[in-house]
Amino acid sequence: MPANAFNAFTDYGxxxxxxxxxxxxxxxxxxxxDWFEIISENFMCDGGRPLKVLDQILEQYRVVQHGVxxxxxxAEPLNRxxxxxLKRLVKRTKTPWLSDHLCWGSVDGRYTxxxxxxxxxxxxxxxxAGKIRQARDFLEVPIAVENVSSxxxxxxxxxxxxxxxxxxxxxxxxxxxxxxxxxxxxxxxxSFNPFDYxxxxxxxxVAQFHIAGHTQYRKYILDTHDHPVIDPVWKLYEHxxxxxxxxxxxxxxxxxxxxxQEVHHEALKARRFLExxxxxxxxx
Amino acid sequence: xxxxxxxxxxxxxxxxxxxxxxxxxxxxxxxxxxxNDRLTSFERLEIYNRQYWFRLQDCFYDDYPGLRAVxxxxxxxxxxxxxxxxxxxxxxxxxxxxxxxxxFLEAEPQWVAPHRQLALDMARLEWAQIEAFDNEAxxxxxxxxxxxxxxxxxxxxxxxxxTLLELSHPVDEFLVQVKRADRLRDEASNAMEAxxxxxRRxxRRxxKxxxxxxxxxxxxxxxxxxxxxxxxxxxxxxxHAKATLAQACQQLGAVEGAPxxxxxxxxxxxxxxxxxxxxxxxxxx
Numbered sequence: 001m002p003a004n005a006f007n008a009f010t011d012y013g014x015x016x017x018x019x020x021x022x023x024x025x026x027x028x029x030x031x032x033x034d035w036f037e038i039i040s041e042n043f044m045c046d047g048g049r050p051l052k053v054l055d056q057i058l059e060q061y062r063v064v065q066h067g068v069x070x071x072x073x074x075a076e077p078l079n080r081x082x083x084x085x086l087k088r089l090v091k092r093t094k095t096p097w098l099s100d101h102l103c104w105g106s107v108d109g110r111y112t113x114x115x116x117x118x119x120x121x122x123x124x125x126x127x128x129a130g131k132i133r134q135a136r137d138f139l140e141v142p143i144a145v146e147n148v149s150s151x152x153x154x155x156x157x158x159x160x161x162x163x164x165x166x167x168x169x170x171x172x173x174x175x176x177x178x179x180x181x182x183x184x185x186x187x188x189x190x191s192f193n194p195f196d197y198x199x200x201x202x203x204x205x206v207a208q209f210h211i212a213g214h215t216q217y218r219k220y221i222l223d224t225h226d227h228p229v230i231d232p233v234w235k236l237y238e239h240x241x242x243x244x245x246x247x248x249x250x251x252x253x254x255x256x257x258x259x260x261q262e263v264h265h266e267a268l269k270a271r272r273f274l275e276x277x278x279x280x281x282x283x284x
Numbered sequence: 285x286x287x288x289x290x291x292x293x294x295x296x297x298x299x300x301x302x303x304x305x306x307x308x309x310x311x312x313x314x315x316x317x318x319x320n321d322r323l324t325s326f327e328r329l330e331i332y333n334r335q336y337w338f339r340l341q342d343c344f345y346d347d348y349p350g351l352r353a354v355x356x357x358x359x360x361x362x363x364x365x366x367x368x369x370x371x372x373x374x375x376x377x378x379x380x381x382x383x384x385x386x387x388f389l390e391a392e393p394q395w396v397a398p399h400r401q402l403a404l405d406m407a408r409l410e411w412a413q414i415e416a417f418d419n420e421a422x423x424x425x426x427x428x429x430x431x432x433x434x435x436x437x438x439x440x441x442x443x444x445x446x447t448l449l450e451l452s453h454p455v456d457e458f459l460v461q462v463k464r465a466d467r468l469r470d471e472a473s474n475a476m477e478a479x480x481x482x483x484r485r486x487x488r489r490x491x492k493x494x495x496x497x498x499x500x501x502x503x504x505x506x507x508x509x510x511x512x513x514x515x516x517x518x519x520x521x522x523x524h525a526k527a528t529l530a531q532a533c534q535q536l537g538a539v540e541g542a543p544x545x546x547x548x549x550x551x552x553x554x555x556x557x558x559x560x561x562x563x564x565x566x567x568x569x
Contacts, residue, residue: 041377046420047445049505069376082376107286111373112336116285152328153318191320219322220331 006142006175006207009096012248014274015064016267019253022260023053033264035062037250038093041069044085051092058093064208064248065095066177069111072131072145073104073118083138090141097142097207099177102128102165117150120157120164129171136174144175144207149185149214149223161186162197175207178244180236181229181252185214185221194236203243211237211270212252226255228266238273246277285316289332292369297337299330340368343378347414348385349466350406350459353484354399363395379418382411402491405451409459409509412447412500416507419445424561430554435529441565442524446501448517454496456509461487503560510560515539515546516553523563 013034018026025031036057043054057063067086070078090098103115118124136143147165159167169176178201180194187194211234213227229237229251241247251267288309294300303312313325320328344364345352352360370392371384385407389396396403421443433440442448465483497517499510512520518539522532533550557563 044377045379045418048416048418048421048502050418052505079376109374110286110290111376112286112289113339113373113378114289114332114335116289116332151323151331152325153320154316155318156316189320219327222331 006144006205009207009248010246012062012064014267014270015062015248015250016263017066017250017252017254018057018063019257021257022263025260027053027056030060031260031264033061035064035248035250037064037066037252040065040067040086040089040098043092044082044089054092063093063095064250065089065093065098066146067098067100068115069105069113070100070135071103071105072100072135073102073116073124073128074106075104075127076106076108078131078134078138079106083135087139090139095141097144097175098139099144099146099175099208101148102145102168103148115148117148117152117154118164119154120159120161122158122167125164125167125171129168132168132172132174136172142175142207143172144177145169145172146177146179146210147182147186148179149182149189149221151189151220151222153190160192160197160200162200166200166202169202169205174205176201176205177208177210178206178240179210179212180240181210181212181214181233182223184230184233184236185223188221195239198236198240198243206240206244206247209237209240209247209249210252211249211267224255225252226257229269234269234273237270241273241277246274249274285329285332288313288329289336290372291333292365293333293337297334299326299333337365337368340373340378340381341365343381344368347382348407348410350410350455350462351403353458353462354403354406354488355396356481356484359395366392366395379414382407382414386411399488401493402453402455402488405449405453405455406459408449409451409455409498409500412449413507415447416445416500416502419443419502421445421502421561422564425558425563425565427555427558430558430563433529435533438529439526440523440529440532440563442520443501443562443564446499446562448512448520448524449496449498449500450517451496451498452493453491454494455491456496456498456511458487458491499562501560501562513549513553515549519550519553520557520562 015035015037016033018036018038038054043050045051069082101115102118104118105112105114105116118128132143132145145168147161165176183194183197187197211229212223212225213229215222215224215227249270251263253263253266257263291300299309301309303309310324310326313329317325317328319325341364355363367385367388371388373381386404389404389407393400425440462484497512497514499512499520501508501510515536518535519532522535527535536546
């Protein structure tokens with residue numbers, strides 16, 4: 001039984017990101033993997049190898065789309081051309097839900113290709129929620145928004161990040177892709193207790209988890225997705241999954257990518273936490 | 285904040301100390317970003333400024349190895365900064381980062397002097413590769429369906445992934461050599477020449493001007509270059525300009541050195557193009 005209205009995929013188990021260095025291994029060896037997450041933008045093209053590989057993957061595996069450039073938090077309206085291409089891909093993959101980030105990154109048609117942090121204001125929450133609703137209505141698929149890692153905070157912010165995330169998802173009536181590594185990174189960069197974050201987001205809206213590694217510098221942590229998951233992040237994941245019940249979980253590894261087996265092995269470490277969690281109905 | 289993030293870095297890869305109006309960036313950053321116990325507002329903003337430039341420069345570096353070999357690393361880095369400052373990404377996908385590069389190089393040739401023509405050739409080839417990689421492939425015309433068309437009324441289309449290039453240097457061969465050298469260096473760094481820049485300079489010196497007619501296309505999901513005879517290039521270019529089949533073949537007469545056995549040549553070209561699936565949709569007048 002689904003743990004909540006935004007988590008109808010409690011049986012999805014543990015997925016990994018589909019990445020180019022692993023294509024040949026996956027297509028030739030057909031390893032058993034619960035599901036793959038694709039970066040939508042990498043497949044929003046008109047032809048060629050990306051779509052051919054995707055079609056081959058879709059014949060064998062469940063695929064969920066994850067985007068990096070919807071920029072729900074940018075002040076400008078949603079890009080209709082972008083949405084049309086995204087919808088074509090949604091029809092191709094039949095993704096059961098679609099995620100992107102709670103951030104901004106474009107101004108006047110110029111793209112930073114970064115996930116820039118938002119000012120946590122009520123005005124920003126309203127605009128962002130409105131755009132998420134528009135996207136969901138156009139795409140006709142449930143949307144989950146992901147908390148980003150951040151390195152800066154704004155004077156104008158009126159609330160904590162988790163209050164802002166909660167405000168946005170309640171107003172948009174959408175799900176959350178809770179990235180516990182991002183919570184850890186931001187908690188260290190901004191000196192807050194990461195367990196407070198997890199305890200205060202609406203568990204009833206968590207549709208998916210992300211776990212990943214990062215890089216520790218002298219004065220801050222950078223979200224690099226190029227290392228194994230560290231123990232404190234696993235502890236956060238364990239804590240979060242107890243609140244939400246079994247939830248689709250994905251390991252991100254995007255730079256200095258090791259072998260498929262190593263990435264998959266790292267992802268499957270989540271199993272020991274998932275298996276100890278009872279499926280349950282969670283109150284909002 | 286976007287203006288600060290997208291502003292060029294200093295030569296030491298840091299954020300510039302003053303804003304465009306002369307105001308201190310420290311003061312400006314402090315106006316909207318909170319400091320913490322380890323980083324000033326300036327330093328926090330600088331993380332994003334650096335990430336923006338490192339990401340775009342990496343992408344440009346990966347997309348244009350040939351242009352980098354033509355210019356050398358230092359001049360390529362200067363070109364990248366000038367180009368990306370003038371043409372920030374206007375697409376959700378970094379795949380399109382190089383779309384206005386040719387226009388930029390034609391308008392501001394000082395960035396590639398004294399190798400202007402060579403650099404233009406290479407930029408055109410490398411953009412054509414990007415287009416060939418993931419542009420649409422329409423249902424191709426078969427050899428049999430070509431036999432049924434009316435040459436006076438039929439316009440043939442070329443596949444969207446195919447680009448025709450008239451080059452003044454054999455940059456296709458040059459790029460293959462550069463990529464081979466890069467690949468070998470990645471696989472066995474000890475076996476390669478200690479100074480890749482020296483190797484690239486030597487390759488560039490060997491490159492002599494020569495007209496090359498080239499098709500850059502995709503076949504079975506792999507990007508290829510195919511050298512074309514001048515006549516074949518003329519016919520395909522005419523198709524691209526929406527000429528009818530008859531008009532395209534008439535233009536052959538104007539091509540210097542058109543082959544004597546024109547009929548047989550045209551037949552073999554069309555057989556080859558049909559096998560490579562280059563021709564698609566018929567538009568009747």
